[in-house]
Amino acid sequence: MPYQIWNRRYTGSKYKLSSWISDLIQDNCVGNSFCDMFAGTAIMSKKMIDNFDEIYINDFLYSNEVIYKAFFEQSNYNSTKLEILKNNFMKVPLSQISENYVSENFGDKFFSSNDARRIGYIREQIECNDDLNEKEKNILLASLLYSLDKAANTVGHYDAYIKGKQINDTFTFELIEPYVFKNKKIHISRLDANVLAKSIKCDIVYIDPPYNSRQYSRFYHVLENITKWEKPELFGTACKPKAENMSEYCRSSATRTFEELISSLKCKYIVVSYNNTYNSKSSSSRNKISLADIKCILENKGTVSVFEKEHQYFNAGKTELPNHKELVFITKVGG
Ligand SMILES: C[S@@+](CC[C@H](N)C(=O)[O-])C[C@H]1O[C@@H](n2cnc3c(N)ncnc32)[C@H](O)[C@@H]1O
Numbered sequence: 001m002p003y004q005i006w007n008r009r010y011t012g013s014k015y016k017l018s019s020w021i022s023d024l025i026q027d028n029c030v031g032n033s034f035c036d037m038f039a040g041t042a043i044m045s046k047k048m049i050d051n052f053d054e055i056y057i058n059d060f061l062y063s064n065e066v067i068y069k070a071f072f073e074q075s076n077y078n079s080t081k082l083e084i085l086k087n088n089f090m091k092v093p094l095s096q097i098s099e100n101y102v103s104e105n106f107g108d109k110f111f112s113s114n115d116a117r118r119i120g121y122i123r124e125q126i127e128c129n130d131d132l133n134e135k136e137k138n139i140l141l142a143s144l145l146y147s148l149d150k151a152a153n154t155v156g157h158y159d160a161y162i163k164g165k166q167i168n169d170t171f172t173f174e175l176i177e178p179y180v181f182k183n184k185k186i187h188i189s190r191l192d193a194n195v196l197a198k199s200i201k202c203d204i205v206y207i208d209p210p211y212n213s214r215q216y217s218r219f220y221h222v223l224e225n226i227t228k229w230e231k232p233e234l235f236g237t238a239c240k241p242k243a244e245n246m247s248e249y250c251r252s253s254a255t256r257t258f259e260e261l262i263s264s265l266k267c268k269y270i271v272v273s274y275n276n277t278y279n280s281k282s283s284s285s286r287n288k289i290s291l292a293d294i295k296c297i298l299e300n301k302g303t304v305s306v307f308e309k310e311h312q313y314f315n316a317g318k319t320e321l322p323n324h325k326e327l328v329f330i331t332k333v334g335g
Contacts, residue, residue, distance in 0.1 A: 001174070002174060002175050002176055002177035003143065003146040003147075003174055003175070003176040003177065004176075004177060005041060005042055005043060005046050005067070005071050005176075005179075006041060006043050006046075007146060008041055008146055008149055009149060009156035009157070010040055010041045010156075011156070011157055011214070011216070011219060012040060012208070012210065012211070013040060013041045013043060014040075014041075014043055014044055014208065014273065015041065015043045016311070017273075017309065017311060017326055018043050018044060018047045019047070020309055020328075021044065021047075021206075021271075021273065021328055022044070022047045022048060024271070024307055024328050024330065025048065025204065025206070025269075025271055025330075026051065028269070028305065028330045028332075029203075029204050029268070029269040029271065029330065029332075030203075030268070030269075031052070031202075031203025031204045031268055031269065032052060032053045032054060032203055033052055033053065033054035033055070033056070033202045033203045033204070034048050034049075034051070034052040034054075034055050034056070034202070034203070034204045034205075034206065035055070035056035035058070035196075035200060035202040035204070035205045035206065035267075036048075036055070036056065036057050036058065036206050036208075037056075037058050037193045037196060037197070037205060037206065037207050037208075038058070038059060038193055038207060038208045038209050038210075038249075039057045039058055039059045039064065039068065039208075040059060040064065040208065040216075041064075041067075042057055042059075042064070042067070042068050042071070042072070044206055044208070045057045045068075045072070046071075046179070048206075049072075049181060049184065049186075052184075052204075053183070053184065053185060054184070054185040054186075054187075054202070055184065055185070055186050055187070056187045056189070056196075056200060056202060057072060057186070057187070057188050057189075058188075058189045058190070058191055058193065058196050059190065060190055060191060060192055060193070060217075060245050060247070061190070061216060061217060061220060061223075061224060061245065062190065062224050062227045062228050063145055063220060063223035063224050063226075063227040064190070065188060065189070065190040066138050066141045066142055066145070066227050067142045067145065067176075068188045069134075069135070069138040069142075069188055070135075070138040070139045070141065070142035070143075070176055070178060071142065071176060071178055071179050072178075072179060072181075072186050072188060073135060073138070073186065073188060074180070074181060074184070074186065075133075075134070075135040076133070076135065077133065077135040077136045077139060077178070078136065081131075081136065082136060082139060082140065082175055083175070085125075085129075085140065086143070086173055086174070086175055089118075089121075089122045089125065089173045090118075090172060090173055092121070094114055094117060094118065097117050097118060097121040098117075098121075099117065100117065100120030100121060100124060101120055101231045102116045102117070102119045102120030102123065102226070103116040103117040103120050105234055105239050106119075106222065106239060108167065109153070109161045109239065110152055110153055110154060110158060110161045110222055110239075111148070111151055111152060111153060111167065111171065112151075112153075112167040112168060112169045112170075112171075114169045114171075115148075115151050115167075115169050115170065115171035118171055118173075119144070119148050119151075119171060119226070122144055122173060123144060123226055123229060126140045126141060126144065127229055135178075139175065139176060139178060140175075141227060142176050143173065143174060143175045143176045144173065144226070145223050145226065145227065146174070146176055147171065147172065147173045147174050148171065148222075148226070149223070150170070150171075150172075151170045151171035151172075152222070153165070153167045157219035157220060158219060158220060158221055158222040158223070158238065159214075159218060159219050159238060160237070160238050161238070187200075193207070193209070193261060194248075194257060194260055194261050194264065197261050197264040197265050198264045200266070201266045201267070202266075202267050203267060203268045203269065204267065204268065204269045204271060205265055205267045205269070205270050205271070206271045206273075207261070207270065207271065207272045207273070208272075208273040209247075209249040209254075209258070209274075210247055210249045210250050210288075211274060211275055211277060211287050211288065211289075212250065212277065212280075212284055212285050212286055212287060212288060213250045213251070213283070213284045213286075213288065214250060214284055214285075215243075215245075215246055215247060215250050216245075216247065217243070217244060217245035217246060217247070218240060218243065221238075221240045221241060222239075224241075224245075225241055249288060249289075250288060251288070252288070254288035254289050255288070255289045255290075255293050255297075258289055258293075258294070258297060259297045262297050262298060262300070262301060263300070263301075265301070265333075267333060268332070268333055269330060269331065269332060269333065270298060270301060270302075270329075270330075270331040270333060271328060271329070271330050271331075272294060272298065272328070272329040272331075273326065273327070273328055274287070274289065274291065274294055274326075274327050274329070275287070275311075275324065275325060275326050275327060276291060276323070276324065276325045276327065277324065278290060278291075291327065294329060295329065298329055298331045299331075301331055301333050301334070302331045302332045302333040302334050302335040303331065303332045303335040304329055304330070304331045305329070305330045305331075306327060306328070306329050306330075307327065307328045307330070308325045308326065308327045308328075309325065309326050310323075310324065310325055310326075311324060311325065311326040
């Protein structure tokens with residue numbers, strides 16, 4: 001079965017909350033354009049796209065941008081060619097695949113050594129294939145990211161791999177299923193949200209920033225590395241490259257950064273998702289922005305309504321989060 005956009009493990013994904021959030025947006029906002037500013041898996045873009053003429057999908061991770069282009073960009077691709085490549089990728093015997101960057105760095109850690117060898121081989125094949133247009137390349141890359149995530153020896157992100165266990169060979173290369181839309185303007189970007197906020201004019205802006213000090217670029221470094229394919233030197237037990245794309249929303253400057261973002265927005269409605277984990281026992285799970293500050297900052301722009309729902313979100317660690325609530329703040333700008 002080809003992969004759908006939600007067939008992926010992602011911290012903070014709104015997949016299970018997407019119907020609730022989408023209903024809130026439809027009941028409380030009016031407009032023709034929608035911006036998913038911290039799109040993550042882009043499940044909210046997928047959920048909302050039918051209701052809008054124009055959509056902006058943004059996240060500052062390289063792997064997310066490739067995934068958005070693969071699923072959402074409306075350009076031509078040859079599906080027969082991709083099917084043939086898919087079959088060939090899995091047919092080549094391991095005895096003909098040499099050690100490579102993925103097997104040397106991640107073999108017997110994040111993947112079995114055989115799986116790592118095949119993943120590195122496929123990535124190199126995609127890189128060297130001059131017969132692929134941009135859309136085809138993005139589809140193959142996104143398919144590789146979804147496929148390798150299924151075989152990864154992790155709890156759902158790449159901050160660490162699971163030690164002391166036999167890692168079986170489970171990798172199979174499956175294609176994603178790109179979406180077809182008629183008459184939609186789709187803008188995909190890989191910008192810092194605070195930069196994008198200054199340059200767009202959009203009716204409804206959905207804001208779902210990181211809630212705590214856990215940096216997404218560090219959690220998903222293996223996906224970033226395989227996407228960029230610059231083969232950097234890696235450090236530490238989790239084999240991470242030098243840090244990049246470190247989010248201000250994960251630091252003590254989060255409140256100030258959020259305030260700056262909100263004040264830059266030119267839109268009719270601002271929809272913000274956040275949760276109430278500021279009392280978490282684990283300091284890395286604690287909220288970086290208080291709910292009172294979010295409300296106060298939004299009230300400078302207009303009338304704010306707050307909606308909440310009990311929800312146990314994807315939490316890879318052992319952190320207990322009793323009374324966990326997801327909140328949605330909807331602001332009618334100038335209202
Ligand atoms: C809570 S997740 C969003 C989840 C998403 N709504 C979903 O349903 O999958 C936050 C996202 O913000 C991105 N991010 C963090 N800081 C950012 C920044 N300054 N600019 C743009 N994206 C950022 C992260 O890469 C991550 O994907």
